[in-house]
Structures are given as C-alpha cells and as structure tokens.
Amino acid sequence: MIISFEAALRGTIIGGVSLALSLFLPGTSAYAQTYNGLIDKTVAVIGGEFVTLSDLEQEVQTMRARGYASDRNMRCEILESILQTKLLLMQARVDSLTVNKEMVGAQLNQHVDEIRTALGGDDKVEEYFGKPLYKLRQEWNRQFEEMSLTQQEQQEIAKKIPEITPHDVKQFADTTDSADLPMIAEKYQMSQICVYPDVEAAKMEAKEKLLELRERIMAGEKFSTLARLYSDDTESAKRGGELGMASKTIFWPEFSDAAMSLKVGMVSNTVETPDGYHLIQIIDKKGDMFNARHILIKPKYTSEDREKAFAKLDSIKVLIDTTSLTFENAARLYSQDKASRTNGGQMADPNTGSAYFDKDQIKPADWSVVRNLEPGQISEPVESTDNEGRGNVVYKIIRLDKIVPAHTASFETDYNDLYSSVEHAKQMEAINNFIEKKIAETHIVIDPMFSNCEFSRKGWAEKIRK
Numbered sequence: 127m128i129i130s131f132e133a134a135l136r137g138t139i140i141g142g143v144s145l146a147l148s149l150f151l152p153g154t155s156a157y158a159q160t161y162n163g164l165i166d167k168t169v170a171v172i173g174g175e176f177v178t179l180s181d182l183e184q185e186v187q188t189m190r191a192r193g194y195a196s197d198r199n200m201r202c203e204i205l206e207s208i209l210q211t212k213l214l215l216m217q218a219r220v221d222s223l224t225v226n227k228e229m230v231g232a233q234l235n236q237h238v239d240e241i242r243t244a245l246g247g248d249d250k251v252e253e254y255f256g257k258p259l260y261k262l263r264q265e266w267n268r269q270f271e272e273m274s275l276t277q278q279e280q281q282e283i284a285k286k287i288p289e290i291t292p293h294d295v296k297q298f299a300d301t302t303d304s305a306d307l308p309m310i311a312e313k314y315q316m317s318q319i320c321v322y323p324d325v326e327a328a329k330m331e332a333k334e335k336l337l338e339l340r341e342r343i344m345a346g347e348k349f350s351t352l353a354r355l356y357s358d359d360t361e362s363a364k365r366g367g368e369l370g371m372a373s374k375t376i377f378w379p380e381f382s383d384a385a386m387s388l389k390v391g392m393v394s395n396t397v398e399t400p401d402g403y404h405l406i407q408i409i410d411k412k413g414d415m416f417n418a419r420h421i422l423i424k425p426k427y428t429s430e431d432r433e434k435a436f437a438k439l440d441s442i443k444v445l446i447d448t449t450s451l452t453f454e455n456a457a458r459l460y461s462q463d464k465a466s467r468t469n470g471g472q473m474a475d476p477n478t479g480s481a482y483f484d485k486d487q488i489k490p491a492d493w494s495v496v497r498n499l500e501p502g503q504i505s506e507p508v509e510s511t512d513n514e515g516r517g518n519v520v521y522k523i524i525r526l527d528k529i530v531p532a533h534t535a536s537f538e539t540d541y542n543d544l545y546s547s548v549e550h551a552k553q554m555e556a557i558n559n560f561i562e563k564k565i566a567e568t569h570i571v572i573d574p575m576f577s578n579c580e581f582s583r584k585g586w587a588e589k590i591r592k
Contacts, residue, residue, distance in 0.1 A: 169205070169575065170572045170573065171570065171571045173216050173568050173570075175215070186200055186204060199579060205576060205579070209586065213565070218278060223279060225271045225274050238262075238266070239376060243371070243373050243376055246371045247371050248412075280557060283557050283560050287549075290548055290549055295544050298548045300537075307534050310540055311484050312485060313484060314526065315483075315530075316526055317457065317466070317470065317525045317527055318522045319453070319461040320520050321435040322521075324427075331426070336403050336405055339352050339421060343393055348366075349367065349393065349405075349419050349421070350419060351366070352421060353366050353420070354367070357422050357423075358423055366419060367420050369419070371412070371415055380399050381399050384404075385408060386414075389408065391407070392407070393406070393407045402422050404421065404422050405421045436507040442523065443523055446504065453470070453504065455470070457471030458471075463522075473524075489510055492510055494508065499524075499526040501527060502525070504525045506523070508522060509521055565585035572590045573590075577590050
C-alpha cells in the first residue's frame, strides 16, 4: 500500500480518513513482470520491509491515471513516499498498535461494494483484476490494516507535542511574516425565521401521482418511458430510470428491501425513502446485487403554499419593524426550524457548528437576498432549503447580523485559526523529526538506479547502494 505522507498526515491530524490511491482505482493490482526490459526486483530494503519495482510501477500507473503531475521525477517522489510510510508502519508495530478490525472491516466492505457496483458485479471484478474476489479482499484488507496502523502512529507522534499555550500563539502571530499568516475569508453571521409548507398534502399528492403511474404501467405502458417523462431523478431518467447493477448496500435500506423482494420484471408498490417516493422495477438480480429501474417523485408544493407562507412571514416582519417585538423573540415564537429557533434564530453551519459562514457556504437562495442586505436589515421572504441535506423546501426571512471583512489573522480576533496553524506546524515538525531520526538509525538500502533522484530528505541519498 502506498499513501502520500502529506495526505496521510491530513487524514489523521485533521480528522478525515486518507485512503491510498492505489486502493480505490481498479486496474492497478495486476502484477507486472517487466518494466522497460527490467525483470521485477527489490529496489529498496527498509528494516525488514521490501519495496519491489512492481510496487513502484503500480503506483506510478495509479497516479498518472488520476491525473497527478509532479514537479520532480515521479518515481523518485513515489519511492520516497513509500519509504516514509514503511518507517511509520515499522514503528507502529514496535509500539504494539492494534488494528481496529471493526472499522477496517467496514471500510473494506464499502470499498468492495463500490468496486462491484462500478464494474457491474463479482464476475466483472474478477475479470478486470485477473484474480478471484476472495484474493482481492485479502489484499485490500491488508492494505486497510497497514493504513490504519500508519495513521495511528502519526497520531501517536502528534500527541507527544508540548501543550500549546496562548504565549505560543501570540509569539507565532508576532514573529511570522504577515504574508505567511492565515488569510481569513469574508464571513457572514445571519439569523432566520422559517415556515414550512404543508408537508402531508404534498406527500399525498406525490403518492397519488405514483399510484396513477403504476396503474398505467399495469395497463401496458412502458416503465422506462414513464421514468423519462416523470421521474425527479434526472440522471437515471435519461436511461429510462435504470440504475445499473449495484450492491444493495449503496441504496437506502427501504429501497433495497423492496427491490430485493421483487422478482425480475415485477413492479413495486410505492416505496418511501428520505429522497421521496419510488416505483421500482427489477431488471436483474445476482446475490446481493440488483439492477432496477425506478421512478422518483418528490413532494412538491403549490403556489398557494408559497403565498400562504410568504404572507405569514411578511406579517412577522411587520411586527418586528413596527412593534417592540425583537427578531430573536419572534424567532422563538414563530420559527418552525428547531435548530435555530432556540438561539433566537441564529443560523449555524451544520458541519462545524460555527455561527459564521464563508460566502460559498451560504445556500444560493439565501445568498440571493443576503447579498443585498446591510447588517441589521431583514430580507423579504425567500424560498430556500433546510439543512437536512434532502432539499426539503422551507420559506424564511433572514436578518444579516454581521459581516466580518476578509483579513489577515490576528491574535485578538482569530485566536482559534492561529492556534490551529501553530498546532499543525508543531505536529508536522514532530513527524518530520521522527522521520529524520528513523532514516539515520534504520537499516535502509536503495538501489543505485535511483542515484539521480533529488529526494526532499538528504538522508535517503546516503542510503543508496554504491
């Protein structure tokens, strides 16, 4: 397994799971025997670990296929990344770090399902990789386990840095050139009062539409034709509603359960998922995979719903403008958005919890009115979507509370951003020091075919066999 040092560091320190590129790109597992006339051989020994020419070439193939370009020699850069990963893996074993089997198992299953879906089934996967699926699972499982240990070791090293104090942050702010300090983008703080449309009536209308379509299908009309005409899933509608052979795990459980219960050619009754309401027709089934067509109908709202909500929001806005009722109290009394109502309408980023939004984090519908407001002003009613990620319609008025102009981070106003910069720098320094120390004290031999490489660490050049 090969993973870039910087990507692995981001995956552990910043909190995401960084995945080896070669793990997710089909077609890079085939073991090539020769490269430009060279028979496969060991090109580096690091402790008890070996790096072969095939390891290196597979990763070069992967990186090129992903559009990666290097300012340096790509093979040199990738070899250095592999060697750094091996050092971390060796230390993880010395430190007796253990693999989280449950997490690795979940990652492996997700990966296998994605590959099976992308290629169209188990037989296609085996044909593509030239190996039985159980062998591929073994290889991928080992890669995920090694990745888990490598990331844990980086976390262990990072945890050993001294506690960062306000003095450290202040010193960083005072001694760093302003051009190298973090740049804080313009941010907006906003509050809202929300009114939702009549959801039940819209749901009933969607279900009645699907019932009508099902009756037309039963009467002889083609499912694919009706999907093209009426489905709200615009991508699959272009294909007559067809989704392609896929693992049942990638769909909502309600959808998969209904699809798997059908025989080929059968059409389901109405199926509800968080996306809306579906009709499903099975085309093919193999094990826990299926190919189906579907027609999706999402609840839709009438102009009457919109006018009724806008009238209510207009009335609330008038009360705020002409009486002693504050926006905060009006939000607590009238807003139907539970998340912001208790905070007097103050909006928060659902991903970070922050009350400040970058411009590109603001929903387009919200931005269409916010962009014309001055701090303290309240917008006219606008139709937007909620934060549930399903595109649910909501009507709202928005007050622009504050605009924080773009600026260079300062100790007084951006302590958290500066703290993160100091923390990251110290973690990087600790991991870099660890790598340098391990290069010096570990038995490492690199093939002379890499003698012209310009490694980022000078210590590697000293390990090239003369």
